[in-house]
Amino acid sequence: MMARSILIAAVIICESAVAQNAPPPKAERKAAQATPESGVHHVRSGSGVVAVDPKQPYRPIPANRVQARETIFEFYRKVLNPRQIKWGDQIDRRLAVLAEQSVGNPYFRLCALQMAFILVLLLTCWLWWDKMHQIKWLAAECLTDAINAKRIADHKALEAIGRYNRHIEMCNRVIENQQSGIATGDGSGDLQAELRKAETQLAAERAKVISLEAEIKNRDDIQKKLDARLEQLEKAMPERQGGANAELVARLQRAEAELSNRKTHRS
Known part of the structure; x- marks a missing residue:
């Protein structure tokens, strides 16, 4: 719309310039060149020129029947503004309304x-939301840094504890070797191997001793049971037979002698 208005204004300005510089119409030139002897006067009427005969003043004669040719600017003005609207007045009226x-x-x-x-409230809310969002991001970054620092500290603490435990273990080994009389060094490997072998043999012998002691204990239990049984038989025999039986007494004496011999052998 603005481009069309600018084009219309340019056409109007060019048309006015052409109209000012244009030569006079052919009818006017003929009227100027007409001689007074003809008796016909040329009078300007409207947009053209007519001839008036003094003898018939009420019947004007057309001086030029050929119409003026339309210029290119008039053609463009009619095409662009067919209704001949004055856009300046229209724009002023609409601006006033x-x-x-x-x-x-x-x-x-x-x-x-x-x-x-x-709008101010919306802008304030948006600025507040953006500020809170930035605060949350900063808090998240701080928490992440703290968690990473804690993990690094835990890892370093575990490494330090491991080094301390290894150091204490080495110190304990040195102390044990000094107490056992085994010298520490490169040549102490054989001695330590022999010591471990001797400890293994000692453990095996101790296991054997424990098994033998258990076996002896079982035999002692059996012996005690046999003694108790013999005593019961000794008490029961006189009651059944009503008197002493020499043969049974001899057997009992032999059994007691054998038991006493076994005890002496075991001890």
């Missing part, structure tokens, strides 16, 4: 003020 209905209207001013207040 717009000013009257906008700035001059109190309701419009009130609505504009409310809209500005709402």
Whole structure:
């Protein structure tokens, strides 16, 4: 719309310039060149020139029946503005109506003020939200740094504890070797191997001793049971037979002698 208005204004300016510099029409030139002897006067009428005969003044004679040729600027003006609308007046009228209905209207001013207040509130809310978002990101970064620092500290602490435990273990080994009389060094490997072998043999002998002691204990239990049984038989025999039986007494004596011999051998 603006480009069309600019083009119309340019066409009008060019047309006015051409009209000022254009030569006079052919009819006017003929009227100027006409001699007074003819008795016909040329009079300008409207947009053209007519001839008037003094004898018939009420019947004008067309001086030039050929119409003026339309210029290119007139053609463009008719094409671009076929209704011959004065756009300058239209724009001024619409601007006046717009000013009257906008700035001059109190309701419009009130609505504009409310809209500005709402926009300010929205801008404030957005700025607050953006600030809180930045604070959350900073807090997350701080927490991440703290967690990473804790992991690094735990890893270093575990390494330090491992080194300390290995050092204490080596110190304990040195102390044990000094107490056992085994010298520490490169040649102590054979001695330590022999010591471990001797400890193994000692453990095996101790296991054998424990098994033998258990076996002896079982035999002692059996012996005690046999003694108790013999005593019961000795007490029961006189009651059954009503007197002493020499043969049974001899057997009992032999059994007691054998038991006493076994005890002496075991001890």
